[in-house]
Amino acid sequence: MILERQEEERSRIDFLELSEVGEFGLIEMLSRRVPPGRPDVVKGIGDDAAVLRASGETWLLFTTDMLVEGVHFSFSYAAPRQVGKKALVASISDIAAMGGWPAHALVSLGVPPHMPVEVLDGIYAGMQEAAADYGIDIVGGDTVRLPERLAVNVALLGAVEAGQALYRSGAKPGDLVFVTGFLGTSAAGLYLCQHPGAAFPEEEAGFLRSFHLEPRARVQAGRILAGSGKVTAADDVSDGLAGEMHEICRASGTGCLIRGEAIPLDARVRKLAGLVGEDPLAWALYGGEDFELVFTVPARDAPVLERALAAANVPCCLVGEILPPEKGICLETKPGEKIPLPRKSFDHFRADED
C-alpha cells in the first residue's frame, strides 16, 4: 500500500524540475533506488545519521552536511571563523539527535580561486575551535576549485552504545513532545544580521546574533536521552519545529498536536518580533538552525527525564503530544483552536529564497 503511493509520487516527480520538488522530495525520490543493505547497516537513509555496526558494544553514526555561501551563510555578516564553526556544529547536532558523541570529521572545501587564504584560514580556525569544544579530530579532507562561491562539506563520524541510538521513527500516540532550550532564537538572530540597522538594544541584539552565528549542539542532552532508554523518537531542530514534527510523524506513522502557546520563546525574541512586526512563533516553527532537540517520551517516563535534564542544566519544555495518524499534524493556536501545521520549512530549493 505504501509502496503503491510511492510509485505514484515517483512518476509525478520525474516530470518536475528540482526547484519544484524541493530538498525533502528529492532525497526521498533518490533514496528509492537503494537496494537491500549490507548486514552491518542498522539504519540507512532517512534519519539524522546512518547507524552502522562497528564492534559488539558500539555503533557508528555517520552524517554529512553541505553549506553553501549565499544560501546557508553570508560573509556580509558572518566571520569566516563563525562559518567554519557552524559548519561543524550543524553536523555535530545530527550526531546529538541520534544520542551519540562526535569523533572524527572530514572537511571538503569548494573554493573560488581568488578567495584570500586568510578567509580559509579563518574557516579552518573556527572548525578547529568547534572540534576542540566537542572532542573531535579533523582527520582529513579535500580542497577543490569552485569558481563562484564557497561550499563547505562536513562528513562526521560519531558513535553510540549499541542499541541506544535515537530514531525519528518510534513515537507512539499518547507520547509527550518536548523540546530543549528555546526556539526561534536563531531566526531572530538572522533577522538582525540581515537588518543591521534595526533599532534594538545592542546587548540583546548581540545575544540573538550569537545564537545564529555560533550555535551550540546539544550533545550532552542527546546523551542523557539515549542513556535513559525511555525516549521513543528524537530529532534536532535544524529546519524549524514544524518540519521536524512532520519528519517524526511520518517516520513514526502518527499525528501530533503542538501547542503554540507552549513553545519556548526567549523574551528577547518576543521583544524583537514585536518591534519589527514579525511573528515569533513562525520563527520557532519555520526558522530553523536552533539546533535544539525535539523528542517524544511516554507520559509516565517524562518526569524522570525532565529531572535528568534539569540536573544537567538543560532547559526542557513540554510542547505537545503524539496522536493517532488520522488526527494529522496540528497546531493549537490557542486553547480549543486547532489548525493543520504545514511542513513548509527552510527549504533551500524554493525559488523565492535566493
Added chain:
Amino acid sequence: MILERQEEERSRIDFLELSEVGEFGLIEMLSRRVPPGRPDVVKGIGDDAAVLRASGETWLLFTTDMLVEGVHFSFSYAAPRQVGKKALVASISDIAAMGGWPAHALVSLGVPPHMPVEVLDGIYAGMQEAAADYGIDIVGGDTVRLPERLAVNVALLGAVEAGQALYRSGAKPGDLVFVTGFLGTSAAGLYLCQHPGAAFPEEEAGFLRSFHLEPRARVQAGRILAGSGKVTAADDVSDGLAGEMHEICRASGTGCLIRGEAIPLDARVRKLAGLVGEDPLAWALYGGEDFELVFTVPARDAPVLERALAAANVPCCLVGEILPPEKGICLETKPGEKIPLPRKSFDHFRADED
C-alpha cells in the same frame, strides 16, 4: 628542523592568494592547525584516507572527495550516470590505496535549482551501480542548492585489518617502484572527449573514453598488497604518477628515479598521442585519474608480490626505484639521462585551468 621550515612556508603562504598556493599547499597549510589527535586516530591528515581504530581486529578508513561540474567533469561529454559512478569510484580508489575494502558512503549534492531531476536521477543510478559493484551501501546524504553548477561530495567509510593499512610514508632507499595497469589512458580518453572530431578509429576511441568516463578502482590489488605485509608505501594514481611520487617521497623522506621508458602505456594511447602530436609520457605523469596503484617494495620481496598480482590478473610493472633523499625525484628520459621530475600535476586552482 622540519618544523622550522614549515613555519617559514606558513608565513609566506599567508600573503598569497589561493590561486597561487594551489591545492597541495592549501591542505598542508590548513593541516598545521591540527592539535594532537584522539587516541583512536591511527593516521590523520596526509594520506589517501584517515585510519581509525574501530575494534581490536579492524581499522576504519575514512575519506572524502568533492567533484565540481566544469572543473572535474563536463556534461558535454559525460552522461549523468557516468558522473555518479566516477564520483564514487574516485573515493573507492582512496580506500584501495590504503589496502582496504569500501563499505558505506554518504553523498552530498550541491544542485542548481533548475537542473532537471532526471540528471540527478542519472547521477544517483551511476552511484548505485558503482555501489553494487564494490559492495557499498549509500547510507545517506545531503542535498542543497548551489546556484551555478553541480558539486558532488562523497564521504566513504572502509575498513582494513588492524595493522595492515598501506601508507605513503614507508618507502626506503633501494625499494622498487611498481604500478598496476597502464598509465595515461584516462588522459587519452579525456583528450578524445574534449576533441570529438579527432580522426581516430571509433572502437579504440571508445575504449579510451571509457577509461576516462567509467574508471575502475583497484580494490582487489590493494587487498593483495596489504595482505602481503611486504609493501612499504602505496598511493593511487589519481593525480598523475609524478605527483604521487612526490607524495610518497615527501612522506617517506626519500628521493626516487622513475624510468620513462618503463612506464606502461597502452598501444592505443601511444597511437593517439602520435596522431595528435601529444606526449603520451606527459599523459602518464601528469594526466591523472587513472586510478591505478603505485607501490614500493623491497627488491627481495618483489617477485612474490608480482606473482600474487599476476595470479589475480592484475598487470603490474616495475617503473623505478626509491633513492636517498639527496638524489631528488628524477625521471630517466633514456638510459643514462636523468632530469628532475617536477611535481606539476592536475591542480585545480591554477588559473590556467578554467
